Amino acid sequence: MREIRTSGLMSGDGKRGGAPASVLAPILDSTQWRAASLHFPKYASFVNGPALEVITSVFSMGPLIFPSDNTGETTKAKARRVRPFVIPLVVLAVLGVFAGGPILGTLYYLSGLENYTHQAHFDSNAWRNRTLDGDPMWPTRLRMVDDLMKRHLLDGRSREQVESLLGPGRPSQQFAGDLIYCLGPERSFFRIDSECLVIHFDASARVKDYRLVTD
Numbered sequence: 001m002r003e004i005r006t007s008g009l010m011s012g013d014g015k016r017g018g019a020p021a022s023v024l025a026p027i028l029d030s031t032q033w034r035a036a037s038l039h040f041p042k043y044a045s046f047v048n049g050p051a052l053e054v055i056t057s058v059f060s061m062g063p064l065i066f067p068s069d070n071t072g073e074t075t076k077a078k079a080r081r082v083r084p085f086v087i088p089l090v091v092l093a094v095l096g097v098f099a100g101g102p103i104l105g106t107l108y109y110l111s112g113l114e115n116y117t118h119q120a121h122f123d124s125n126a127w128r129n130r131t132l133d134g135d136p137m138w139p140t141r142l143r144m145v146d147d148l149m150k151r152h153l154l155d156g157r158s159r160e161q162v163e164s165l166l167g168p169g170r171p172s173q174q175f176a177g178d179l180i181y182c183l184g185p186e187r188s189f190f191r192i193d194s195e196c197l198v199i200h201f202d203a204s205a206r207v208k209d210y211r212l213v214t215d
Contacts, residue, residue: 004186004195004212007149115187122148128167137191142184145197145212159205169199177201186214 118135120143126132127148132140148154154162162179163169169179179199185191193214202208 004214005149006211007152007154007209118143119146120144122151122153124165127165137185139184141181141197142187142195145183148197149210149212154199154207154210157207159201162199162207172198177205182215183212 118138120126120132120140122144126140127144130140132143153165157165159177159179166181169181172178172180178201181197181199183195183197186193186195196213196215197210198213199210200208
């Protein structure tokens with residue numbers, strides 16, 4: 001079980017559609033590297049320097065990564081042949097990172113908003129009889145559990161009082177004497193697991209703490 005919450009107790013000539021090479025993006029054809037170097041000095045400086053060293057090091061790792069093509073081409077020559085592609089690949093990687101963040105943030109926001117709009121005040125009779133079970137993704141107990149915990153309605157109660165309030169619970173297979181109430185699908189991006197309320201009792205059979213877990 002995973003705990004969620006606790007109670008707290010380009011190529012060719014370099015032109016495209018007749019446009020001069022000077023107004024185009026970096027040319028990827030290695031035969032035009034000198035022209036690209038003139039138009040993009042910072043790009044050329046990076047690829048001639050640290051990027052070339054990294055590429056050379058990778059090629060130097062041997063035939064396990066880059067099998068020999070029997071052309072006799074040196075490691076340095078191979079590195080220079082592929083270096084124009086370094087910046088585009090780095091840009092794509094960076095764009096992937098920056099695009100992934102907003103997407104995950106949006107999913108997180110939408111899941112939280114959905115949870116908020118389905119919240120309901122705790123009512124013992126509705127909890128026990130599951131009177132709000134119209135939507136299988138948002139059953140009664142899943143909608144009410146946050147209000148139950150926020151109001152600390154379980155604090156200090158005996159086992160009998162808890163079962164009178166919530167109805168019979170399922171005995172825990174991990175801890176003897178504890179009770180488990182299954183609430184519904186886990187509230188997350190991917191609602192695969194089930195979310196449960198676990199209530200722990202002390203030696204005198206009174207609520208010690210409680211927490212939300214996924215099962």
